Structures are given as C-alpha cells and as structure tokens.
Amino acid sequence: MNTDRAFLVIDMQQEDGFPLHGFDRVIHNSARLLDASRHAGIPILYTRHINAADGSDLPPGEPLDAVGRPLSYCAGTPQVEIIEHLAPRPGDWVIDKPRYSAFHRTDLDRKLRQLGVSRLVVSGVLTDACVLATVLDAFALGYGVDLIADACTSTTEAAHNAALLILANWVYAIELFSTAQYLKALEGAPCQSCRPTEPDQFAHSPEQFIATIARLQSALGLSQREQE
Structure with missing residues (x-):
C-alpha cells in the first residue's frame, strides 16, 4: 500500500439542505479520483459532518428547526450518509466530525500518523467551510x-473560488491540481499544477477578482467551461 499520502474525501454526503454549484461534476471527478487512488494503493478516508440530533453539541448560533433539532447534517437521518455513487468500500476509513475541520475532536491525525502519511490529497465540500478548515489544520x-480544485465546490462559484484563492495565498505546503492533471501525476506523466511560491501570490483588489480567478484556473489547466 502507498502510505506516504492518503486521499481525504470531505463530507460528500446526501445532505440536501442547500444547493451546491456544479455538484454533479464534483461527484464525477471524485469517483475518478477514488478509482485511481484505489488502483495506486493510496489509503482512502471519508469524513461525515454529523450534528447531534438533540442539538446538544452544536456551536453557538447553529440554525435549528422548530423543535430544536439541527437544520442540517442531523444524526440518525439519511442525509448524513455518503452518497451512494461514492460509498466507502471495505478497508476505507470513515471519520465522523462535529465541526468543520476533520481534525477537530477526531482521531484523523492519529490514523494518518499510524499510516506514515505525510501528504493529504483533499477533495469535497464545502470549499469555503469544511475543506478550508481542514486544509488549514492539516498545514498547521x-x-x-x-x-x-474541481473536485471541490460550495454553494456558489464565487465562494468556491474565494476559498481557493485564500488557500493558494497562505498555505505554503499546498499544491493545487485539476482532476485531469492530478490523474496524470499519479501515473508519473508530465502534468500542470499550481504550487504557490510566495505569500499572497494571488493578491487582488475587488475589481480584479474575476481576472485573478482566471489566472488561477489557467495555472491549473482548467478552462471556464470545465469550471461550470
């Protein structure tokens, strides 16, 4: 088994409380990555965000329904399960987490260190919440x-891209790929990626946001159509 890295699939659950931009594309890309990772012998770990059904362990301000139950990711409901097309297989790990970061109050770090993992391959949702928090903790x-990048998404394309720019600016141990380019990397073929080399590499003013996203997409070898 290839244990210098592991593939972490974040919160690809049946939760339907909010729409996700380009989610079908993310499912398709995630399936391709899972197949390639299994073929390469890379350990696979899934996370599930689960809120206690009685609302007893929610952070302050978490939205509740009329009887005090979590509005999303409620324990004991089908919505917390991994979507069927990406379902874990024997030998995969599933990490249940109560907060955005997959490292918060879980044994993820211990499992990774037992495996000898030094690098995480990350995909999933939401780019600007659980993915962002997990990557920042992994870096720390x-x-x-x-x-x-194109195996992640959020509620809007703008939120997704804003999070990518934050990570590209400040996580110095990150390398961003498109699915197609990462699959080339796994095969040992020449590939294109974005490895930040300096702080705030994608700094921009508000009016430059769209152009800066295009610059990042170009670095990843992604066309606008592939992002939609």
Missing part, C-alpha cells in the same frame, strides 16, 4: 496538501 499539523 505539518502535512503537505494536494487540493483537487
């Missing part, structure tokens, strides 16, 4: 990160 804990 000393892991390198390969983030597969």
Whole structure:
C-alpha cells in the first residue's frame, strides 16, 4: 500500500439542505479520483459532518428547526450518509466530525500518523467551510496538501473560488491540481499544477477578482467551461 499520502474525501454526503454549484461534476471527478487512488494503493478516508440530533453539541448560533433539532447534517437521518455513487468500500476509513475541520475532536491525525502519511490529497465540500478548515489544520499539523480544485465546490462559484484563492495565498505546503492533471501525476506523466511560491501570490483588489480567478484556473489547466 502507498502510505506516504492518503486521499481525504470531505463530507460528500446526501445532505440536501442547500444547493451546491456544479455538484454533479464534483461527484464525477471524485469517483475518478477514488478509482485511481484505489488502483495506486493510496489509503482512502471519508469524513461525515454529523450534528447531534438533540442539538446538544452544536456551536453557538447553529440554525435549528422548530423543535430544536439541527437544520442540517442531523444524526440518525439519511442525509448524513455518503452518497451512494461514492460509498466507502471495505478497508476505507470513515471519520465522523462535529465541526468543520476533520481534525477537530477526531482521531484523523492519529490514523494518518499510524499510516506514515505525510501528504493529504483533499477533495469535497464545502470549499469555503469544511475543506478550508481542514486544509488549514492539516498545514498547521505539518502535512503537505494536494487540493483537487474541481473536485471541490460550495454553494456558489464565487465562494468556491474565494476559498481557493485564500488557500493558494497562505498555505505554503499546498499544491493545487485539476482532476485531469492530478490523474496524470499519479501515473508519473508530465502534468500542470499550481504550487504557490510566495505569500499572497494571488493578491487582488475587488475589481480584479474575476481576472485573478482566471489566472488561477489557467495555472491549473482548467478552462471556464470545465469550471461550470
């Protein structure tokens, strides 16, 4: 088994409380990455965000329904399960987490260190919440990160891209890939990626936001159509 890295699939659950931009594309790309990772012998870990059904362990301000139950990711409901097309297989790990970061109050770090993992391949949702928090914690804990940009998404394309720019600006141990380019990398073929080399590499003013996103997409070898 290839244990210098692991593939972490974040919160690809049946939760339907909010729409996700380009989610079908993310599912398709995630399936391709899972197949390639299994073929390469890369350990696979899934996370599930789960809120206690009685609302007893929610952070302050978490939205509740009329009887005090979490509005999303409620324990004991089908919505917390991994979507069927990406379902874990025997030998995969599933990490249940109560907060955005997959490292917060979980044994993820211990499992990774037992496996000898030094680099995480990350995909999933939401780019600007659980993916962002997990990657920042992985960086703080000393892991390198390969983030597969088009295997992540959020509620809007703008939120997704804003999070990518934050990570590209400040996580020095990150390398961003498209799915197609990362699959080439796994095969040992020449590939294109974005490895930040300086702080705030994608700094921009508000009116430059769209142009800066295009610059990042170009670095990843992604066309606008592939992002939609």
